[in-house]
Amino acid sequence: MLHYLKTEADTENGRNFDAEISNVSRRGVLGGLLTATGLVLAVRITPASAREALKPYPTGGLTMPDGVVADPHVFIAIAPDGALTIVTHRSEMGTGIRTSLPMVVADEMGADWSRVTLVQAPGDEKKYGNQDTDGSRSMRHFIQPMRQCGAAMRQMLETAAAAKWNVAPALCSARNHQVALLDKDGKETGKVLSFGELAVAAMALPVPAPETILYKSPNEFTLMGKGEVQIADLHDITTGKAGYGADTRLPGMKFAVIARPAVLGSKVKSYDASATLKVPGVEAVHEIEGVFAVPRKFGQLGGIAVVANTTYAAMQGRDALTIEWEDGPNTSYDSDAYAAEMSATAAKPGKVLRNQGDPDAAFANAKDVVTAEYHGRHLVQAPMEPLVAIARIVGGKAEIWAPVQSPYGARKEIAEALKMPIENVTVHVSLLGGGFGRKSKWDFMLEAALLSQKMGGQPVLLQWTREDDIQHAFYHTASVERIEVALDDAGKVSGWRHRTVAPSIVSTFKQDDGYQFPIEYGMGFIDMPFDIPNIRCENGQAMAHTRIGWFRSVSNIQRAFAAQSVVCEVAHKLGRDPKDFLLELLGPDREIDPKTAGFPEDFWNYGEPYKEFPINTARLKNVVRVAAENAGWGKTLPPRQGLGIAVHRAFASYVASVVHVAIDDDGTIRVPEVTSAIDCGFHVNPERIRSQMEGAAVMGMSNALYSGITFKNGAVEQSNFTDYDVTRMSNYPQKVSVHIIDAPWGVHAGGVGEPGVPPFAPALANAIFAATGKRLRNLPMGDKVA
Amino acid sequence: MSSITINGEAHEFSGDPNMPLLWYVRDMLNLTGTKFGCGAGVCGACTVHLDGVAVRSCQTTLGEAAGKTVTTIEGLSPDGEHAVQQAWRKISVPQCGFCQSGQIMQAASLLAKNRAPSDAEIVEAMSGNICRCGCYQRIHEAVRLAAGGV
Numbered sequence: 001m002l003h004y005l006k007t008e009a010d011t012e013n014g015r016n017f018d019a020e021i022s023n024v025s026r027r028g029v030l031g032g033l034l035t036a037t038g039l040v041l042a043v044r045i046t047p048a049s050a051r052e053a054l055k056p057y058p059t060g061g062l063t064m065p066d067g068v069v070a071d072p073h074v075f076i077a078i079a080p081d082g083a084l085t086i087v088t089h090r091s092e093m094g095t096g097i098r099t100s101l102p103m104v105v106a107d108e109m110g111a112d113w114s115r116v117t118l119v120q121a122p123g124d125e126k127k128y129g130n131q132d133t134d135g136s137r138s139m140r141h142f143i144q145p146m147r148q149c150g151a152a153m154r155q156m157l158e159t160a161a162a163a164k165w166n167v168a169p170a171l172c173s174a175r176n177h178q179v180a181l182l183d184k185d186g187k188e189t190g191k192v193l194s195f196g197e198l199a200v201a202a203m204a205l206p207v208p209a210p211e212t213i214l215y216k217s218p219n220e221f222t223l224m225g226k227g228e229v230q231i232a233d234l235h236d237i238t239t240g241k242a243g244y245g246a247d248t249r250l251p252g253m254k255f256a257v258i259a260r261p262a263v264l265g266s267k268v269k270s271y272d273a274s275a276t277l278k279v280p281g282v283e284a285v286h287e288i289e290g291v292f293a294v295p296r297k298f299g300q301l302g303g304i305a306v307v308a309n310t311t312y313a314a315m316q317g318r319d320a321l322t323i324e325w326e327d328g329p330n331t332s333y334d335s336d337a338y339a340a341e342m343s344a345t346a347a348k349p350g351k352v353l354r355n356q357g358d359p360d361a362a363f364a365n366a367k368d369v370v371t372a373e374y375h376g377r378h379l380v381q382a383p384m385e386p387l388v389a390i391a392r393i394v395g396g397k398a399e400i401w402a403p404v405q406s407p408y409g410a411r412k413e414i415a416e417a418l419k420m421p422i423e424n425v426t427v428h429v430s431l432l433g434g435g436f437g438r439k440s441k442w443d444f445m446l447e448a449a450l451l452s453q454k455m456g457g458q459p460v461l462l463q464w465t466r467e468d469d470i471q472h473a474f475y476h477t478a479s480v481e482r483i484e485v486a487l488d489d490a491g492k493v494s495g496w497r498h499r500t501v502a503p504s505i506v507s508t509f510k511q512d513d514g515y516q517f518p519i520e521y522g523m524g525f526i527d528m529p530f531d532i533p534n535i536r537c538e539n540g541q542a543m544a545h546t547r548i549g550w551f552r553s554v555s556n557i558q559r560a561f562a563a564q565s566v567v568c569e570v571a572h573k574l575g576r577d578p579k580d581f582l583l584e585l586l587g588p589d590r591e592i593d594p595k596t597a598g599f600p601e602d603f604w605n606y607g608e609p610y611k612e613f614p615i616n617t618a619r620l621k622n623v624v625r626v627a628a629e630n631a632g633w634g635k636t637l638p639p640r641q642g643l644g645i646a647v648h649r650a651f652a653s654y655v656a657s658v659v660h661v662a663i664d665d666d667g668t669i670r671v672p673e674v675t676s677a678i679d680c681g682f683h684v685n686p687e688r689i690r691s692q693m694e695g696a697a698v699m700g701m702s703n704a705l706y707s708g709i710t711f712k713n714g715a716v717e718q719s720n721f722t723d724y725d726v727t728r729m730s731n732y733p734q735k736v737s738v739h740i741i742d743a744p745w746g747v748h749a750g751g752v753g754e755p756g757v758p759p760f761a762p763a764l765a766n767a768i769f770a771a772t773g774k775r776l777r778n779l780p781m782g783d784k785v786a
Numbered sequence: 787m788s789s790i791t792i793n794g795e796a797h798e799f800s801g802d803p804n805m806p807l808l809w810y811v812r813d814m815l816n817l818t819g820t821k822f823g824c825g826a827g828v829c830g831a832c833t834v835h836l837d838g839v840a841v842r843s844c845q846t847t848l849g850e851a852a853g854k855t856v857t858t859i860e861g862l863s864p865d866g867e868h869a870v871q872q873a874w875r876k877i878s879v880p881q882c883g884f885c886q887s888g889q890i891m892q893a894a895s896l897l898a899k900n901r902a903p904s905d906a907e908i909v910e911a912m913s914g915n916i917c918r919c920g921c922y923q924r925i926h927e928a929v930r931l932a933a934g935g936v
Contacts, residue, residue, distance in 0.1 A: 094880075243818075280802060
């Protein structure tokens with residue numbers, strides 16, 4: 001069947017089948033719902049004329065490299081038997097996007113979801129548009145193009161049916177994988193043509209111009225907003241058949257691991273592989289040159305690769321290596337000393353990024369000042385699937401298989417590293433066993449490609465161990481956030497001074513000057529939404545001594561922790577209810593005007609045009625109220641229990657969380673319940689939004705209580721899940737209730753993958769304070785409190 | 787030469803008896819449903835059954851498995867309809883899915899010896915399996931569902 005589809009599409013209909021057809025065999029639809037949907041469709045046929053024109057709105061997707069593509073021939077193919085193939089061009093790392101974007105296409109087409117097969121696109125942004133799957137952007141940037149593709153194809157099917165019946169296209173209406181002939185009153189005549197019968201004719205028609213495309217009205221949606229479609233890979237995942245990075249098998253494939261320098265920038269001085277080569281199964285040892293010139297970008301660290309007939313033999317061989325390393329410039333990096341340095345920097349004025357009103361006067365005239373400093377350690381993404389890539393080079397053409405968030409970026413730089421034209425490099429995207437930002441960086445793929453090249457093109461699977469993953473990441477930055485809050489005679493907040501000090505992601509991409517860039521200071525720092533008359537945001541210098549990268553929700557982690565903690569601290573000082581005080585600080589319902597608020601010119605806004613995606617305090621306040629109400633805010637709790645609240649806007653979505661804490665007799669911090677409200681605008685897949693929010697609470701708890709990376713003598717001190725602790729079932733948020741704010745199409749879809757993380761840690765810290773009177777300001781806070 | 791029965795099939799093995807079962811099933815038998823997560827027995831992604839009991843295949847050597855019966859996720863049920871697999875689908879447990887083979891094998895082992903585990907017993911049995919996506923709430927619910935009969 002799949003083979004047939006591929007051949008058929010190649011020869012007759014599609015122009016798109018260089019993409020790989022995945023093995024999606026049994027897609028789940030929740031029991032009974034298929035029937036229910038069918039019934040609804042049978043009784044409510046909307047004539048094509050009731051459809052609506054939609055005014056497109058600009059998104060940041062247009063300014064991403066290679067922008068967006070909305071050509072139905074690129075994303076859709078229908079076979080003569082009616083099998084519908086939809087290309088999914090974003091990487092699946094657990095958000096469900098591989099299912100959710102095709103759902104948009106299928107719904108708009110009037111297709112039967114059970115007839116859909118998904119194809120994962122290889123890295124080719126010229127064809128598919130931007131594929132860089134991070135920044136919680138997939139739905140935000142591609143919901144419009146995907147609706148457009150689906151609606152265009154539906155119109156082509158209806159036009160093809162009209163030609164066959166020799167009637168006006170307005171009398172033809174696609175639904176349930178058929179086009180129905182309507183009478184002039186819009187009622188079904190009983191005559192239908194299946195999508196399969198129309199496939200060849202429809203796909204040969206010209207694609208309608210965007211301004212002539214009509215869209216389904218929301219009451220016609222069969223998939224969007226329903227939460228009834230299960231992820232496409234569910235059956236394969238539960239039977240062990242789902243294909244991740246290390247699951248491809250090529251004839252003659254070898255297995256390899258690499259010994260890398262413990263300290264960034266160190267080089268191989270000499271090595272002795274004689275013992276390694278005696279290990280049974282080891283076949284070869286190759287030196288992989290590192291990228292040492294700054295900026296390193298995602299260049300490989302360099303080291304010694306051991307190639308063997310199993311991963312086990314390769315690891316044994318690596319253990320037997322003797323390597324002498326030449327020290328690089330980062331051997332003195334020490335986390336404790338560095339935190340003290342950052343703290344000293346935060347005590348002094350820094351580079352002013354935002355100034356509103358006269359904060360100096362506000363502090364000079366303050367009756368009282370609350371000063372608090374919040375620390376965060378480095379974090380490593382540690383997806384459950386360690387990095388892995390498979391590479392082979394045949395006849396001057398390279399193929400790479402990898403769980404990668406940004407397959408086209410990787411392809412470009414692999415071509416450069418192999419000195420090949422980009423056309424000769426193919427990057428296949430497997431499922432990702434988690435990503436969280438780490439798999440945006442393709443150093444592991446460069447290693448595999450370079451290693452295969454050294455092996456004369458032989459296929460090789462390069463496996464990172466968990467130790468490699470923990471010790472050679474692109475780390476979430478370590479940070480100090482210092483906030484001073486001025487209170488006037490009336491007990492009102494009159495001034496806000498926030499200093500951020502943290503090594504920057506910029507250091508990965510250009511010569512480090514120790515200062516942050518707009519993406520970082522645009523994450524809950526200069527875009528802080530409180531209605532305070534005098535505000536100053538300053539950035540102090542901090543040079544990077546390791547590779548700094550992004551981790552799910554990025555700088556929002558430390559910003560939300562600091563800002564939402566200090567609000568609760570001030571509320572306590574004033575004897576106010578933290579939720580009421582938070583709402584008061586958010587001020588009147590308004591869209592913040594970046595100019596009068598003193599935002600810098602380069603205010604990032606998650607890459608979105610501000611007019612379309614403004615900071616809306618009414619939406620912030622609404623999620624606070626919804627979360628608080630549903631959590632029973634204000635209820636009386638037993639001793640050593642408490643509620644904490646926090647709200648944060650990130651990736652153009654708004655999330656508030658109330659965390660309920662219960663402290664055990666031995667001081668263990670437990671979380672019986674989390675109540676979250678998310679306003680992500682128009683939403684497609686509420687079931688996956690809920691799962692993202694549930695997961696965000698778990699990851700939020702890891703960040704808040706357990707996880708931290710520290711450096712000593714330039715090297716990472718942690719090595720595995722033994723000392724890089726994460727949330728386990730022994731202590732996890734027991735019940736996460738998620739309330740999704742319903743929003744019409746006009747409220748643009750925002751991000752979902754990341755925005756749930758930032759409010760968790762401050763809400764937890766505030767709850768711990770409510771339960772114990774202890775204010776914890778350093779992440780991770782530890783899992784016990786006295 | 788030692789013999790191991792894996793998913794009902796006998797395999798003769800003459801290599802290094804210290805090789806972890808994980809790499810034998812993945813790299814030599816191409817049974818890729820069993821996942822490598824930590825290599826230290828602390829994440830549970832590689833969980834398989836050894837004579838019906840959940841073990842970490844990254845910590846179980848071929849020598850230890852010799853003469854015994856191994857079941858991997860591929861062999862849990864001939865049609866993928868084990869009660870735990872059904873419950874997992876009914877609750878829509880997975881996000882990225884990578885740890886789920888191990889979670890399912892761990893849960894199946896628990897239910898094989900304890901048809902009606904308490905919440906505390908579920909937590910105890912499942913705490914060695916990490917899910918970085920954070921599916922714990924649904925895992926817990928799915929184990930309960932599987933115990934009650936899907």
